[in-house]
Amino acid sequence: MPHPTFFNLPADKRNLIFEAAVEEFYEFGYAKASISRIVAKTGIAKGSFYQYFEDKKDLYKHVLEVIGRQKTEFSAAAFHDLERNDLLQMVRELFVSGIRFYRAHPKLASIAGDFAKLREPELKREITGDAAVKSNEFFIRLIERQKESGRIAPDVDAPVLADLIAFLSVYVAEHYADQALFGSEKQAMKTIDSLIWIVENGIAATNRPGR
Amino acid sequence: MPHPTFFNLPADKRNLIFEAAVEEFYEFGYAKASISRIVAKTGIAKGSFYQYFEDKKDLYKHVLEVIGRQKTEFSAAAFHDLERNDLLQMVRELFVSGIRFYRAHPKLASIAGDFAKLREPELKREITGDAAVKSNEFFIRLIERQKESGRIAPDVDAPVLADLIAFLSVYVAEHYADQALFGSEKQAMKTIDSLIWIVENGIAATNRPGR
Amino acid sequence: MPHPTFFNLPADKRNLIFEAAVEEFYEFGYAKASISRIVAKTGIAKGSFYQYFEDKKDLYKHVLEVIGRQKTEFSAAAFHDLERNDLLQMVRELFVSGIRFYRAHPKLASIAGDFAKLREPELKREITGDAAVKSNEFFIRLIERQKESGRIAPDVDAPVLADLIAFLSVYVAEHYADQALFGSEKQAMKTIDSLIWIVENGIAATNRPGR
Amino acid sequence: MPHPTFFNLPADKRNLIFEAAVEEFYEFGYAKASISRIVAKTGIAKGSFYQYFEDKKDLYKHVLEVIGRQKTEFSAAAFHDLERNDLLQMVRELFVSGIRFYRAHPKLASIAGDFAKLREPELKREITGDAAVKSNEFFIRLIERQKESGRIAPDVDAPVLADLIAFLSVYVAEHYADQALFGSEKQAMKTIDSLIWIVENGIAATNRPGR
DNA sequence: TATGAATGAGCTTTCATTCAT
DNA sequence: AATGAATGAAAGCTCATTCAT
Structure with a gap:
């Protein structure tokens, strides 16, 4: 499950991240999806990503949920x-x-x-x-x-x-x-x-x- | 298609490589399968692998065939x-x-x-x-x-x-x-x-x- | 162009990298210059190099500029x-x-x-x-x-x-x-x-x- | 200088090798020219190449001569x-x-x-x-x-x-x-x-x- | 909480050369 | 003399993750 930090995010930013994740999983699938690309696409800091999510799996689980x-x-x-x-x-x-x-x-x-x-x-x-x-x-x-x-x-x-x-x-x-x-x-x-x-x-x- | 080199290999070695590839694709799937792991597992040289196969895709195609x-x-x-x-x-x-x-x-x-x-x-x-x-x-x-x-x-x-x-x-x-x-x-x-x-x-x- | 990361580096480190690049291009020319050697010489991590520069060409362009x-x-x-x-x-x-x-x-x-x-x-x-x-x-x-x-x-x-x-x-x-x-x-x-x-x-x- | 083996070659084969070398050096220059590509292009054996020439430099020297x-x-x-x-x-x-x-x-x-x-x-x-x-x-x-x-x-x-x-x-x-x-x-x-x-x-x- | 630089293991692939046959 | 398989170091580059600020 994403960390509370993620849900405390302003809706805009949260959506931005979600959309980017969707794009990434859609295009590359789970195995080949790249966190680096996602943060690059959204412009958020690499570190921030790990404040929001445990890891790639955590993000994936959230998206699927x-x-x-x-x-x-x-x-x-x-x-x-x-x-x-x-x-x-x-x-x-x-x-x-x-x-x-x-x-x-x-x-x-x-x-x-x-x-x-x-x-x-x-x-x-x-x-x-x-x-x-x-x-x-x-x-x-x-x-x-x-x-x-x-x-x-x-x-x-x-x-x-x-x-x-x-x-x-x-x-x-x-x-x-x-x-x-x-x-x-x-x-x-x-x-x-x-x-x-x-x-x-x-x-x-x-x-x-x-x- | 694998290079002739591969088919000219003694059956032992050929099978060793094939089995290793099967193990690898079985465990990690195509996307995450690693040539490095395969050559490590088989003990063949990295360069040798590329004498046998064009690339990872070539190996995969062979296995599937x-x-x-x-x-x-x-x-x-x-x-x-x-x-x-x-x-x-x-x-x-x-x-x-x-x-x-x-x-x-x-x-x-x-x-x-x-x-x-x-x-x-x-x-x-x-x-x-x-x-x-x-x-x-x-x-x-x-x-x-x-x-x-x-x-x-x-x-x-x-x-x-x-x-x-x-x-x-x-x-x-x-x-x-x-x-x-x-x-x-x-x-x-x-x-x-x-x-x-x-x-x-x-x-x-x-x-x-x-x- | 190098990434901002590079220009934000402390002058010492930036110069170290620049000098190493100059040495490398001087000794081996563009085609044979090796990123691996440069990072080894400077002691920076391979990954760090790619935080600073897009690729070898990017470094070369910077040096020439x-x-x-x-x-x-x-x-x-x-x-x-x-x-x-x-x-x-x-x-x-x-x-x-x-x-x-x-x-x-x-x-x-x-x-x-x-x-x-x-x-x-x-x-x-x-x-x-x-x-x-x-x-x-x-x-x-x-x-x-x-x-x-x-x-x-x-x-x-x-x-x-x-x-x-x-x-x-x-x-x-x-x-x-x-x-x-x-x-x-x-x-x-x-x-x-x-x-x-x-x-x-x-x-x-x-x-x-x-x- | 090429080994005598090279000059003893039938003219056809010798020319084939020479032309391939010319193509290679023309397209890639000395530094990036690849012996592997040359032998692939000509169809001669890798080992044969080294019977004819000492190394890449030797071939280059011959071509230039x-x-x-x-x-x-x-x-x-x-x-x-x-x-x-x-x-x-x-x-x-x-x-x-x-x-x-x-x-x-x-x-x-x-x-x-x-x-x-x-x-x-x-x-x-x-x-x-x-x-x-x-x-x-x-x-x-x-x-x-x-x-x-x-x-x-x-x-x-x-x-x-x-x-x-x-x-x-x-x-x-x-x-x-x-x-x-x-x-x-x-x-x-x-x-x-x-x-x-x-x-x-x-x-x-x-x-x-x-x- | 946010940041983004740092990391180094990992990737696939190419290389010139050697050597047993 | 001819072969071509074997080699392993080296290449450029990407990765998920950490951590000091």
């Missing part, structure tokens, strides 16, 4: 109006808001995507904490409930499906973002619908082929 | 006995042989996984060429054929399904090391079956619900 | 008392102050001489800028004026003469410096006078042989 | 038809044949020019030996003779005039590539005439102003 919060805010609005308990509707919204977030903050989304792919398990655990686990559990409960209500086939493997959905929400956003960015949004939505439809159909309780 | 070849050999056997044209069987075998490869060569698989996540589009293109595109096209053709033969519902969006399969491959690859999903052989097969089953059911031509 | 300033100061005094418009008097002073500078600062003069002979047109342009052009134009104007006033023959090729004078001022200094250094100054001055006299006579407007 | 011989051949023809003892005619022919040589072999001429500027007194002495001194003495004798025959004013300082001629040779050589001075054949001749004419006039025995 902010991104996480923004992402949550982004999807929260969408989730608000959803009929609770409708998994697919929720997944759809997850994909759509993923793409929307990517369109609104491409650099933040890209950094988040890189993080998801990061090769430093310890760091990942430090940053995500049990958020991923919590989210996963939420989806699992949702799936189980829909099995009970007969909307999802009882032999669907809930943990695998929950995990898959989380995974897809990241990769789908990244994969279709350009399409959504440069093509029509409509086309992107149609694509998502096709994808969802396969999954929906795949897990539906009705008329399932015997296994 | 070898991994690619090994992977291909690995799955080739599995694909041999397959009924051609059965999409799902093929995908299933893809996943299974992926896991087997990971079990046999965890470090190589890990390096390959990192490469997939690499943030250097140009380098990726250099190495993979248009393999990804080719593979995508192959799957699309396969899907179309299975639609004609009535095994896949005609209203399935072929490119989207091909994408989904690619996503799933990545998903499986990224979770190789996940104990919960792929810990035991039994667990691994169960997870793969769950994934395949969702897709199979999602695209089946029989008894489909209206959209 | 200082030399240029010192040279200018050197000749400025001499030029002060000159009757404006007397070309030969000026040329004589140019040669003499060239030799004096060489005697006072042989290493600096040697570095400047090397620079004049440097095989890197772009770098040369960067450093001299249009100073050479300006100086050339000044001499051309002077020559033209003396043609009008009848002291120089009208058929003298002004640009060639101006160029030649600039060239000679460097080479004469280098050539006669040793003489001036180890022989008597008087002898050196006599030599210069002989040289000037040939040129003077060669371009005089009076009693010229037909061509 | 060949250039020297070619230059001599070049001017020899021109000097053949000259009235012996006419200093200015000789100097003029020196300049003209210099330019012709540059036109015919720009790279060789450029290497020779670089050599003249080289900062390695010992190497220079090794290569030129006392040629410069000999040439100087030759000109002094010529001048003295022309003084006696009344074509040069008796009060001309012979050693200084010899020096001036040497300076001018360097001046001409250094400006070969200068479009403004030596661009067209006509321009070249005009510039040379201007230079000669200044000297000629400067040292003429007739109608001299008192000193």
Whole structure:
């Protein structure tokens, strides 16, 4: 976590540093990001940086935390109006808001995507904490409930499906973002619908082929 | 491509270098891998390294090429006995042989996984060429054929399904090391079956619900 | 240009570095000069060097700039008392102050001489800028004026003469410096006078042989 | 001197090596020329190079010797038809044949020019030996003779005039590539005439102003 | 709290030369 | 005589971090 000195900074300066960090992580990734470049870009003193942050990792964690919060805010609005308990509707919204977030903050989304792919398990655990686990559990409960209500086939493997959905929400956003960015949004939505439809159909309780 | 010097090396030394490179890329990833460490580990002279390889990128490309070849050999056997044209069987075998490869060569698989996540589009293109595109096209053709033969519902969006399969491959690859999903052989097969089953059911031509 | 860091250094240290750079460029020339040797000689950290200077070129440019300033100061005094418009008097002073500078600062003069002979047109342009052009134009104007006033023959090729004078001022200094250094100054001055006299006579407007 | 092995080489190979060396010295100068690049360019083995030449210096000396011989051949023809003892005619022919040589072999001429500027007194002495001194003495004798025959004013300082001629040779050589001075054949001749004419006039025995 | 100079290990890469085959 | 792999010192430069002011 950044030192209190950082949060006591005037908003201007704090934002300046944050933006520079975003630029840096966006362009070079975590491993190759350079503190030297960041302080050069912002004009703050090298020493000051270490008053604000423990080290590079600390800065990275902060950036990701902010991104996480923004992402949550982004999807929260969408989730608000959803009929609770409708998994697919929720997944759809997850994909759509993923793409929307990517369109609104491409650099933040890209950094988040890189993080998801990061090769430093310890760091990942430090940053995500049990958020991923919590989210996963939420989806699992949702799936189980829909099995009970007969909307999802009882032999669907809930943990695998929950995990898959989380995974897809990241990769789908990244994969279709350009399409959504440069093509029509409509086309992107149609694509998502096709994808969802396969999954929906795949897990539906009705008329399932015997296994 | 490595210089001929490298291939003329006695197998012992060549392997020593290759193993050291694998260790290094495995532990630090491409960006942070250090030639200095590799030569220190192997005991070869710094200058000698540059007799064998153009530069770090050249070594990396070589390692990936070898991994690619090994992977291909690995799955080739599995694909041999397959009924051609059965999409799902093929995908299933893809996943299974992926896991087997990971079990046999965890470090190589890990390096390959990192490469997939690499943030250097140009380098990726250099190495993979248009393999990804080719593979995508192959799957699309396969899907179309299975639609004609009535095994896949005609209203399935072929490119989207091909994408989904690619996503799933990545998903499986990224979770190789996940104990919960792929810990035991039994667990691994169960997870793969769950994934395949969702897709199979999602695209089946029989008894489909209206959209 | 060196970074402000360098100019903020205590004079002692700054001079130490400057002297070491002069020694290095004097002994090895630009191409073979080694930053590593300079930092070793001065005892400063490698990293510190790069706090002071952008790179080797930056250091070289700085050294040459200082030399240029010192040279200018050197000749400025001499030029002060000159009757404006007397070309030969000026040329004589140019040669003499060239030799004096060489005697006072042989290493600096040697570095400047090397620079004049440097095989890197772009770098040369960067450093001299249009100073050479300006100086050339000044001499051309002077020559033209003396043609009008009848002291120089009208058929003298002004640009060639101006160029030649600039060239000679460097080479004469280098050539006669040793003489001036180890022989008597008087002898050196006599030599210069002989040289000037040939040129003077060669371009005089009076009693010229037909061509 | 190159080892006998070099001269025993088939002419093809020998020329190949020579041309590559010329290219290298032309492009990078002596200090930065790289044996590694030369052997790469020619395809000969690194070890073979050291069978032919002692080291880089040895190769350089050889190249310069060949250039020297070619230059001599070049001017020899021109000097053949000259009235012996006419200093200015000789100097003029020196300049003209210099330019012709540059036109015919720009790279060789450029290497020779670089050599003249080289900062390695010992190497220079090794290569030129006392040629410069000999040439100087030759000109002094010529001048003295022309003084006696009344074509040069008796009060001309012979050693200084010899020096001036040497300076001018360097001046001409250094400006070969200068479009403004030596661009067209006509321009070249005009510039040379201007230079000669200044000297000629400067040292003429007739109608001299008192000193 | 802010500063920014100092640090030196570290990086990738090139070099001329040697030497066993 | 020819080879070309081996060598390791040296190059220029960047890095995250410390610390005295």
